[in-house]
Amino acid sequence: MAGELDGKVALVTGASSGIGEATIHALGGEGADVVLVARREERLAELADDVERAHDIETLVVPTDVRDELAVDAAVERTLGAFGRLDVVVNNAGLARGSNVADMTTEEYRTMTDTNVDGVFFVTRAVLPHLVETEGNLVFVGSFAGQYPRPFNPVYAATKWWVRGFAHSVEADVGTEGVGISVVNPSEVRTEFGSTYGESFEERFDPGEVTEPDEIADAIRFCATQDRSTVSELDLYRRDKFSEW
Numbered sequence: 001m002a003g004e005l006d007g008k009v010a011l012v013t014g015a016s017s018g019i020g021e022a023t024i025h026a027l028g029g030e031g032a033d034v035v036l037v038a039r040r041e042e043r044l045a046e047l048a049d050d051v052e053r054a055h056d057i058e059t060l061v062v063p064t065d066v067r068d069e070l071a072v073d074a075a076v077e078r079t080l081g082a083f084g085r086l087d088v089v090v091n092n093a094g095l096a097r098g099s100n101v102a103d104m105t106t107e108e109y110r111t112m113t114d115t116n117v118d119g120v121f122f123v124t125r126a127v128l129p130h131l132v133e134t135e136g137n138l139v140f141v142g143s144f145a146g147q148y149p150r151p152f153n154p155v156y157a158a159t160k161w162w163v164r165g166f167a168h169s170v171e172a173d174v175g176t177e178g179v180g181i182s183v184v185n186p187s188e189v190r191t192e193f194g195s196t197y198g199e200s201f202e203e204r205f206d207p208g209e210v211t212e213p214d215e216i217a218d219a220i221r222f223c224a225t226q227d228r229s230t231v232s233e234l235d236l237y238r239r240d241k242f243s244e245w
Contacts, residue, residue, distance in 0.1 A: 003031030004225040008134075009083040011035040011076070013066055013123055014093035016043045019141060019186070022217035023090055027224060028055035032088060035060045035079045058083075066093045066119030076126040086130040088224040091120050091163075092141045096156040109155055116159035120166065128174060135178035139223045140167040141216070144187035144237060164233075171232065180230040182223035186216050187237040211236055 010027040014020040016038035024034045028051045036044045036051075041063040048059040060082050062075040079086055094116045098108035124138065131138055145153075146160025164183055171181035188211065215236055223231040 003029065005088065006031035008032045008087035008136075009035065009079065009085050010088035010090070010224065011037060011079055011086060011127065012090040012092060013037045013064075013119070014141075016040045016047065019213050019216045019220075020090075020092045021047055022213035023092065023220050024051050024059075025054065026214075026217035026221040027088065027090075028057045028059075030221060030225060031055075031057065032224075033058040033060075033083055035062060035075075035083075037062050037064045037066070037075055038093065039063060039065050066123055067114040069118075069122040072119075072122040072126050076130070080130065085134055086127060087134045087136040088139070089123065089127045089131065089136070090139045090141070090220055090224070091123055091167075093119055093123075094141065094159075094163075096153055098155070099153050100151075101154055104155060112155055112159055116156070117162050120163055124166075124170060128170075128179070131179045132174065132177045135227075137180040137182065137224045137226060138167075138170070139182045139184060139220050140164075141220075142167070142183045142185040142233075144185055144235070144241070147185060147235075168232070171230065175230065180223070180226050182226075182231045183233045184216060184219045184223065185233065185235045186211055187241050211238055 005027060010032040012020050012023050015024050015036040024036060028034050034051060036048055036059060038044055044061045048061050052059055062078050064071045064075045066072055097111050098104035140163055142164045143160040145157040146164045150157055167181055167183045219234045219236055
């Protein structure tokens with residue numbers, strides 16, 4: 001059966017693990033050729049082979065640090081050179097460093113803002129003209145932390161508030177040109193995320209205890225397959241999340 005993204009090309013940042021890895025399979029399963037963007041080249045190559053075998057699609061591995069604007073521009077140009085078009089982009093790359101403000105180093109602060117803010121901007125700026133051409137979809141991975149004030153790691157939370165505000169403002173800017181802009185907000189997801197604190201969410205939570213990467217990837221796929229409407233925002237939280245409040 002034909003997939004909803006047959007003949008289309010999707011670029012996913014942060015593709016080497018977790019939500020990104022699940023997303024390349026979700027989009028590939030819909031027939032999209034997939035561009036894998038992240039820093040770990042060997043890991044990307046392994047995943048590209050897996051996706052091609054699983055879904056009979058083409059892939060392109062582009063090792064890229066999204067904090068480097070020239071590298072981001074080059075990744076987009078390589079995509080166009082290989083496939084000639086760009087229909088879906090998933091702004092997924094992001095990280096957390098440090099915790100409370102008083103103890104956070106400037107390096108930790110810069111690493112988060114350079115990746116979660118600047119990287120998202122560089123990717124968005126580079127891909128928008130091409131998404132206008134195809135009337136494609138741009139999906140941002142936000143966070144529960146970007147919606148509700150919280151005491152833990154305010155700087156990370158602030159970067160995700162920025163992502164949501166930026167995404168919705170871009171939505172207003174390019175909606176008239178046929179581009180769909182979506183934000184997907186997870187709470188805890190069982191991935192490598194959080195490993196810089198000593199224990200990743202994958203280690204901390206048992207299967208089924210919190211959201212799985214495939215659930216977020218399904219939400220991203222739903223946003224990416226829209227061809228007329230925009231899925232403006234989707235929240236995916238574990239069912240007892242608000243019991244903490």
